Amino acid sequence: MSDAIQIRRALLSVSDKTGLLPLAAALHELGVELLSTGGTAKAIREAGIPVRDVSEVTQFPEMMDGRVKTLHPMVHGGLLGRAGLDDAVMAEHGIGAIDLLVLNLYPFARVSADPNSSFDDIIENIDIGGPAMLRSAAKNFARVTVAVDPSQYDALLDEMRANQGAVSAATRFKHAVTAFNNVAFYDACISNYLSSLDADGKPQLFPAQNNSNFVKVMDLRYGENPHQHAAFYRDLWPVPGTLATFTQLQGKELSYNNLADSDAAWECVRQFKSSPACVIVKHANPCGVAQNDTALQAYERAYQTDPTSAFGGIIAFNVEVNLDTAKTILDRQFVEVLIAPSYSDEALAYCRKKANVRVLQIPHGDGLNNIDVKRVGSGLLMQTQDIRTVTVDELKVVTQLAPTAEQLRDLMFAWQVAKFVKSNAIVYAKDLQTVGVGAGQMSRVYSARIAGIKAEDAGLVVPGSVMASDAFFPFRDGIDAAAAAGIKAVIQPGGSMRDQEVIDAANEHGLAMVFTGVRHFRH
Numbered sequence: 301m302s303d304a305i306q307i308r309r310a311l312l313s314v315s316d317k318t319g320l321l322p323l324a325a326a327l328h329e330l331g332v333e334l335l336s337t338g339g340t341a342k343a344i345r346e347a348g349i350p351v352r353d354v355s356e357v358t359q360f361p362e363m364m365d366g367r368v369k370t371l372h373p374m375v376h377g378g379l380l381g382r383a384g385l386d387d388a389v390m391a392e393h394g395i396g397a398i399d400l401l402v403l404n405l406y407p408f409a410r411v412s413a414d415p416n417s418s419f420d421d422i423i424e425n426i427d428i429g430g431p432a433m434l435r436s437a438a439k440n441f442a443r444v445t446v447a448v449d450p451s452q453y454d455a456l457l458d459e460m461r462a463n464q465g466a467v468s469a470a471t472r473f474k475h476a477v478t479a480f481n482n483v484a485f486y487d488a489c490i491s492n493y494l495s496s497l498d499a500d501g502k503p504q505l506f507p508a509q510n511n512s513n514f515v516k517v518m519d520l521r522y523g524e525n526p527h528q529h530a531a532f533y534r535d536l537w538p539v540p541g542t543l544a545t546f547t548q549l550q551g552k553e554l555s556y557n558n559l560a561d562s563d564a565a566w567e568c569v570r571q572f573k574s575s576p577a578c579v580i581v582k583h584a585n586p587c588g589v590a591q592n593d594t595a596l597q598a599y600e601r602a603y604q605t606d607p608t609s610a611f612g613g614i615i616a617f618n619v620e621v622n623l624d625t626a627k628t629i630l631d632r633q634f635v636e637v638l639i640a641p642s643y644s645d646e647a648l649a650y651c652r653k654k655a656n657v658r659v660l661q662i663p664h665g666d667g668l669n670n671i672d673v674k675r676v677g678s679g680l681l682m683q684t685q686d687i688r689t690v691t692v693d694e695l696k697v698v699t700q701l702a703p704t705a706e707q708l709r710d711l712m713f714a715w716q717v718a719k720f721v722k723s724n725a726i727v728y729a730k731d732l733q734t735v736g737v738g739a740g741q742m743s744r745v746y747s748a749r750i751a752g753i754k755a756e757d758a759g760l761v762v763p764g765s766v767m768a769s770d771a772f773f774p775f776r777d778g779i780d781a782a783a784a785a786g787i788k789a790v791i792q793p794g795g796s797m798r799d800q801e802v803i804d805a806a807n808e809h810g811l812a813m814v815f816t817g818v819r820h821f822r823h
């Protein structure tokens with residue numbers, strides 16, 4: 301890489317004109333000659349800043365409604381010409397070097413996402429000359445500087461002012477990488493959009509080719525196990541309220557498992573809106589969940605479900621964490637990650653006493669990842685996210701006995717928790733507290749047994765509790781076992797061949813049972 305290079309001539313061609321005029325004025329002051337395309341040149345000229353039209357340089361008018369403006373050897377030769385190698389050929393053809401390209405592309409992503417855009421509008425927003433120039437300038441980073449985003453302008457000008465108008469090799473290279481990333485994302489948007497169209501031109505959810513763009517947030521010390529390498533990437537524009545929008549306020553470096561478990565804890569807790577909730581996660585499963593009047597009470601009751609598993613857990617809240625809550629948690633147990641939308645100053649000051657505890661802040665937001673992906677051998681499984689919720693009105697009472705109002709409240713709570721427990725999932729709950737959680741078993745009846753064992757170990761009382769099952773009971777044995785444990789009401793999807801046998805069992809035992817008609821497998 302060569303050293304700092306003086307900017308003498310710049311080409312400005314921007315769709316997004318944010319910051320254009322101050323930039324053009326500053327470049328002019330630094331003695332840089334400005335070239336520009338139609339609309340950009342007009343804006344600069346109207347601001348009284350001297351500028352030359354590209355068409356004057358190419359000796360060709362812009363034509364075809366802007367489809368052809370800069371696709372010319374006088375432009376690309378000016379960007380691609382190598383210092384010391386191409387000087388003679390440039391002189392022979394009268395090609396003047398262009399040292400700086402400031403360019404951003406037609407807004408394809410915005411226009412194609414707008415339901416009011418016509419297909420012709422969308423096609424016209426496929427930028428051709430822009431990506432070509434970005435590639436030329438970025439390829440020639442040894443001599444040329446490129447800027448694709450208004451957020452880069454100030455730092456670039458500062459560097460030029462501090463170096464008599466020159467830009468360092470490191471900046472040129474960094475900006476070139478940004479430019480190639482920008483073009484890659486742009487082309488992915490076009491490819492995803494066009495390859496999602498069906499024979500009638502209607503966009504489908506899953507394109508024929510999927511091109512993803514993620515940006516690295518950080519390298520991780522290792523993956524799920526120490527012999528695996530790992531890194532964390534996020535969407536280019538993360539959805540507000542999702543894990544990738546976290547700020548780490550303190551604590552040790554986050555690990556791969558911390559992030560995976562934090563996602564499970566946060567997604568589960570943020571679904572509760574009516575009152576403070578706490579979710580404690582271990583190995584991607586909630587081991588204790590509760591809703592109560594305060595964050596502290598919610599934590600106390602979530603912890604009660606399974607104090608053994610809560611050790612070293614991820615603890616997430618849907619409300620601010622105050623001093624009492626932080627102090628109770630940190631004085632009592634080892635915690636890997638604490639997550640909340642906010643923390644009081646006193647709570648944060650207390651957390652600092654346990655400097656290793658990772659404290660994450662995730663602002664609330666209603667967004668959800670639209671698509672879930674899972675890697676399988678040389679393939680990718682894609683599905684829409686499991687965002688289906690069930691209202692009380694949708695429940696179908698299938699037994700002679702209907703649930704009481706309290707049972708109904710607890711059934712809805714247990715159902716929301718079961719959605720976040722790995723299948724087969726069984727959740728026992730009472731008074732908005734998990735009493736026992738049976739997760740990840742290959743048979744439903746064993747998950748039920750485990751939920752019972754957990755409750756017993758924690759000294760919680762199962763008789764009088766309700767039970768949620770993420771999928772239907774294939775046989776009556778699950779209901780028989782629940783009744784024997786003292787469960788009084790059941791929520792499950794229904795839909796088994798033997799539903800009648802299962803309903804008969806519930807009636808025999810005097811249980812109330814409701815069907816949701818919705819299944820929540822989670823693998």
Ligand SMILES: NC(=O)c1ncn([C@@H]2O[C@H](COP(=O)(O)O)[C@@H](O)[C@H]2O)c1NC=O
Nearest residue numbers: 315337338339340367369370406428429430
């Ligand atoms: N066709 C071309 O030669 C061409 N050269 C530059 N552009 C784009 O034209 C836009 C700027 O246009 P204007 O200066 O007229 O507002 C930029 O987004 C730039 O990427 C072009 N437009 C589309 O392909």
